[in-house]
Amino acid sequence: MNRLLDRWFEYVFKRLFPRGTLTVSPAPGRSFTVGDGTGKPISIAFNNPWILLGVLADPDLRLGEAYMDGSFRVTEGTLAEFIDYAGSQNHDRISVTWMALVMAGLRYLFRRILQFNPRGRAKENVHRHYDLDSRMYSLFLDGDRQYSCGYFEHKDDTLDDAQLAKKRHLAAKLVMNKRGLKVLDIGSGWGGLALYLAEIAGAGHVTGVTLSDEQLKVAIGRAADQGLKDRVEFRLQDYRDIKDRFDRIVSVGMFEHVGVNHYGTFFRHARDLLTEDGVGLLHFIGRSHGPSTTSAWIRKYIFPGGYIPALSEVVPAIERSGLVITDIEVLRLHYAETLKAWRERFLAHRDQVAAMYDDRFCRMWEFYLAISEMAFRHQGLMVLQIQFTRRQDAVPLTRDYIGAAETKLRAAEQRAIPKLRLAGE
Secondary structure (H helix, E strand, O other): OHHHHHHHHHHHHHHHOOOOEEEEEEEOOEEEEEEOOOOOOEEEEEOOHHHHHHHHHOHHHHHHHHHHHOOEEEEEOOHHHHHHHHHOOOOOOOOOOHHHHHHHHHHHHOHHHHOOOOHHHHHHHHHHHHOOOHHHHHHHOOOOOOOOOOOOOOOOOOHHHHHHHHHHHHHHHOOOOOOOOEEEEEOOOOOHHHHHHHHOOOOOEEEEEEOOHHHHHHHHHHHHHOOOOOOEEEEEOOHHHOOOOEEEEEEEOOHHHOOHHHHHHHHHHHHHHEEEEEEEEEEEEEEOOOOOOOOHHHHHHOOOOOOOOEHHHHHHHHHHHOOEEEEEEEEOOHHHHHHHHHHHHHHHOHHHHHHHOOHHHHHHHHHHHHHHHHHHHHOOEEEEEEEEEOOHHHOOOOOHHHHHHHHHHHHHHHHOHHHHHHHHO
């Protein structure tokens, strides 16, 4: 029986990994090697063949679970190197097993149910991820705690450089060309973008809304510390319950939690909240290969209710809302570099995270950061920035204004360097 299983395992892995050098141990004392013998050797091991059978039947869920509980290990190389290697193979026409195809089909069939995020469920989903110990996030994020894709203007940019550039890029696209503009930040996180828009970009008043108690507490404290509590307000509020009108609306890294079922509601409400000559900007992860499903492991352990949409799922909802799309930009590998920096920082502080939680939690987060990074490198994920308005003439005729605005913002940042550093401490 063991010999038959090993032969079948070897057959499957030869199809999945035609390039490179991969040694697989289905159980202690048993192994085989596949690939063409090139590249850096990588070895993986399983505690027993039944674990490997489960992974091949449902890799989308079971590989991560096996890594979390220690029944799957990378014994030569690192987890990130193995996932990078696996992602670099040409799997377009190869399915792992028929069972994996069935599981993927069922998840696609029920995807809208899994993305149904009414108010109560949305709050609970946010609590699962964003209300973790805030000390953990401070160990691997930049000084401003930007938990979204950075903007790497230069190859040698640090994570802090890229996150500051991201805020600058967003502010430039919001056309902050008047003093006293009223701004709404949907999904305001730990408050960094809202504070930047007030302190650097000159917004008259910024309202940030979040569903995370932990983030809200930190953001309110930061506004008070920077002397901006009269100009920057943070609320624990669902975007659907906002009633005011705003000159500018921005949302960064929140749209992935809305769910396809609620796109129409999101954009209709955004239109109602935006003044007649207002400008909105949406920054979110998208996929280039059309509608799909959320990774079963990511949905269960990291982002319940989350979904990364294709552009073809978002644009029709914007069109139906009556909003006008005035700019779309695609940031391709910026998030891969952001996630790489987060992963390296997380692993450098692994012992401190383990002291807050446990070793299983650390393996879970290492797996999350590694597979997310490689999804941007190999699986067609990218970040989309969509600018929208109610009127065609609400933004300048060409995109030259973006670079010009960034130049002015850089100068303002230089004048405010002491305060920016204080905010990141």
